[in-house]
Amino acid sequence: MTHPTLPEFEATARHEGYDEVAERSWPANAVVETHEHAFAVKALVVAGEMWLTADGTTRHLRPGDRFELARAAPHAERYGAEGATYWAARRHAG
Secondary structure, three states: OOOOOHHHHHHHHHHOOOOEEEEEEEOOOOEEEEEOOOEEEEEEEEEEEEEEEEOOEEEEEOOOOEEEEOOOOOEEEEEEEEEEEEEEEEEEOO
16 A cells, blocks of 8 residues: 655645654554543554554554544554554644
């Protein structure tokens, strides 16, 4: 599956009003219990796999899959046997 490059992802995100872009990599089988962020996020999975639980639903995400979370949205994350990497555009409260 073809996805944008990181600079293309960042340019689009900034055009859409996101003020920060970060590459996040997680180790194999990592688990992040339910938490919230002080920013909204729009992300693209680029390697590995993860499970994202939000609003009572768990999504299995692989390279090419995208997800969005509103600011302060409670969610949990679990990463696969190879870990995962995603690009996250963040929009901080302003």
